[in-house]
Amino acid sequence: xxxxxxxxxxxxxxxxxxxxxxxxxxxxxxxxxxxxxxxxxxxxxxxxxxxxxxxxxxxxxxxxxxxxxxxxxxxxxxxxxxxxxxxxxxxxxxxxxxxxxxxxxxxxxxxxxxxxxxxxxxxxxxxxxxxxxxxxxxxxxxxxxxxxxxxxxxxxxxxxxxxx
Numbered sequence: 001x002x003x004x005x006x007x008x009x010x011x012x013x014x015x016x017x018x019x020x021x022x023x024x025x026x027x028x029x030x031x032x033x034x035x036x037x038x039x040x041x042x043x044x045x046x047x048x049x050x051x052x053x054x055x056x057x058x059x060x061x062x063x064x065x066x067x068x069x070x071x072x073x074x075x076x077x078x079x080x081x082x083x084x085x086x087x088x089x090x091x092x093x094x095x096x097x098x099x100x101x102x103x104x105x106x107x108x109x110x111x112x113x114x115x116x117x118x119x120x121x122x123x124x125x126x127x128x129x130x131x132x133x134x135x136x137x138x139x140x141x142x143x144x145x146x147x148x149x150x151x152x153x154x155x156x157x158x159x160x161x162x163x164x
Contacts, residue, residue, distance in 0.1 A: 039102035043109040043139045048099050050144065051113065055096030057120025062090040067143035074149045094118070095125035097133065110136045110150065 035044050046065060053061035063086035072078045072089050080086050096118030102111045113135070115128045138146035 035099055035102050037101040037103040037112075039104040039109045039111075042142070043104060043137065044099070044102050046139050046142055046144065047102060047109065047111050047137060051097050051099055051111075054090055054093060055098070055116060055118045057118055057123060059087050059091045059120060063087040065144050066090075066147070067140065067145045070143070070145050070147070072147040074147075091120075091122045094123060095128050095133075096123070100132075107138050108136045109139060110134055 035048070050062055050065035053059075053065070063083055066072075066080055066086040066089075068080065068082060068086065070080045070086070072080060074093075078085075078089055080089060096116040097113035098116060099111050100114050102109055104110075111134065113133045115125055115131045115133055117123060117125050117129060134150045136146070136148045136150050137144055
């Protein structure tokens with residue numbers, strides 16, 4: 001897949017997923033100790049670092065949380081083989097988010113996010129602001145190896161992002 005078609009696919013997938021109500025556009029994140037759910041604290045630290053960088057519009061920093069190679073799934077499976085591809089994936093996520101809950105089960109840590117606007121190019125959460133989204137992560141050695149958008153029963157929203 002060419003870089004241009006990858007970017008177009010990511011943007012279309014991410015924009016198609018945003019929906020929800022209106023609400024908080026805060027750009028501050030909670031500390032790891034403030035996130036309920038009992039998830040692995042090291043995983044929560046990585047997830048918060050990633051989502052806070054994304055919300056600030058720091059695409060380079062957000063991409064830096066992804067392992068090379070890694071996998072992202074937001075309607076389609078994207079294989080990330082370079083830092084440029086990690087940047088494209090993160091830049092295509094129109095919403096920012098705040099981590100509000102994290103639960104670990106097996107190799108997965110699932111974060112629940114409250115969507116917000118994010119700064120920077122490609123931003124524009126629109127009606128998604130205030131909605132919720134869930135993403136399951138596999139984190140290894142402080143890096144995101146898998147990022148998978150998962151459904152949120154009974155709630156409108158999309159990955160924050162994905163983020164989140």
